[in-house]
Amino acid sequence: MNITIDNYRTLNFDTIDIQEEWNMTAEREKRMHSIHAYPAKFPAFITTKAIHKAEESDISVKTVADIFCGCGTVAYEAVRNGKHFWGCDINPVATLIAETKSQSYDDEILEEYYNNIISCYNTCVVNKDDEIYKNERIRYWFDDGHIDELLKLKTAICEGVNNEIYRNFFLCAFSNILKPCSRWLTKSIKPQIDPNKEPKNVLVSFKSQVKMMRNANLDNTGNTQGSADINCVNFLDVDISFSFVDLVVTSPPYVTSYEYADLHQLSTLWLGFTNDFRTLREGTIGSLYHADNFNDNINKLNETAQDIVSKMYSIDKRKTRSVAQYYIDMQTTVHKVYKMLRSNGGCLFVIGNTEYKGVKIDNAKHLTECLLKEGFINVEVDRRKISNKILTPYRDANGKFAKIKGSSRKIYSEEFVIFARKK
Structure with a gap:
């Protein structure tokens, strides 16, 4: 669905049709994607579809970037498609996996x-x-x-x-x-x-x-090979002094992205990246470790974010501060994506919505507003099924997927694919 500055505010994003083209394909993923366990892994086929979509839109794609590159799914697929890849992630375990995936070995x-x-x-x-x-x-x-x-x-x-x-x-x-x-x-x-x-x-x-x-x-034998430049750095700290990317394909972390540091603590400790895994939380998107003054943040938030934050404030003030910082960081992210894209370049975001104590955390609408306010054009929003959650839409107290309600917590089984272009 095409979204404009005039209709995004009144649109209920949950009514947007699910597009089968963004659901899981029948093609089997390359085994390199499974060399290391990683939470919330990006579906591999989306990268190739994003490249094709961009090229069909007359974008000459030579360099693909993923600013939250995680375990390197986009990196591997970009290289496999003969593109140059630039990516970064704050998590050193993630960049180790991404670098490993992006290489070919004798x-x-x-x-x-x-x-x-x-x-x-x-x-x-x-x-x-x-x-x-x-x-x-x-x-x-x-x-x-x-x-x-x-x-x-x-x-x-x-x-x-x-x-x-x-x-x-x-x-x-x-x-x-x-x-x-x-x-x-x-x-x-x-x-x-x-x-x-x-x-x-x-x-x-x-x-x-x-x-x-x-x-x-x-499996890599005979594949067209591009090249990869992967950096262990927080994208918020990257100095974007010139435009060098044709297509950004990425999936932003959720509000509680600092939890990834906890999930990778065994590797960060054993590989000597830190003696205290909690230090890796400090620069993550939405972390209160680097939060600005809350009142200042409120004034910087766009309309969608202000609506969400105001609804949350009476429920959980600390969580509200974190959500506000997350939205500030995402607004900064979109601004930097605009700067890194060459003229006529494109970006594709995959992002999900969440809920907190009855308040809908509408990340997709917030991101769409960010893109529109930044000056992106031809903004398209589609919905896709999250395949591994279709039959198990709940999590139990231990965080495992479950099929029944009981005391389990419901999770979202769809997410949004948002494509936009720079003028």
Whole structure:
């Protein structure tokens, strides 16, 4: 549906038709997309559809960007389509996965490095003075035996692989076995211990993970290859001094995006990105760690955001402050996207709505207003089904998907695809 500055305010976005073209396709995703677990993963096919849509709209797409690139789904698909990719994410675990996905590897070299790792592992003696043993969160999630084995494996990877690109491949494999080898409740979206869980064997898990990743890498054979430039940085801090992108394809984080830092805490701690995973919350979109004065924020909000914030204020003042900061950050984001796009460039956002204590958090309408007020033209808004939630529209108290209401919390099963162009 085409949206204009004259009709967006009165439009109920939930009445916009669901467009089948944005629902999951029958084509199977490349195995490289599954090399590492990641929450709220972006559907791979949307990138290719976005590129085709842009090119059909007479946009010459040479450079694709994802400003919240996460685990690199857009990066991989852009490279696979022969495009140059530029992306960033504040989460170092995400950018490690994205960099790993965006590379092609010589399988013979992988085999050689893998054998080096196993050889080093078999002769490695753990250093009991290592800082990892002093970290309370590590000891919370892992028993002593698994800490020993994981430290041996990480040491073997660092000593057995002298090429950074290939070392990251094996560190990515290491990262993805951490949850199975811990007490973390399997398939939970929340950090929660499973008292009945038997953690997996470290070396067996690693061997299986590497085998899967090598097979996934072989899928790349014969694909048209572009190039990728991936940065571990907060997009809000990126200096956009000139236009260098033809198409932005991205999915903004939700209001509670700081939770991603909690979900990746095992990897951030084990890979040495931080000694306290909570520090990674500080720059996230909508985080109160960098919030401006609330009254100042209110005056900067667009009309849609002011409506939502005013409804929330009497319910939960702290949450309202966070939502206000989220909308301020998103308004800044859209302004910077406009600056980074070349003339006649386009952007495609995938974003969902949420609800908080009966107040609808209409992220799609807010983002649409941002685009219109920034000067974007030809703004189109469609709805799509979120395929993995169609049959399980509730979450239970542990954060697992559920099929029945009971005490479960309903989640949205649709999201919005918003496309716009720069003049």
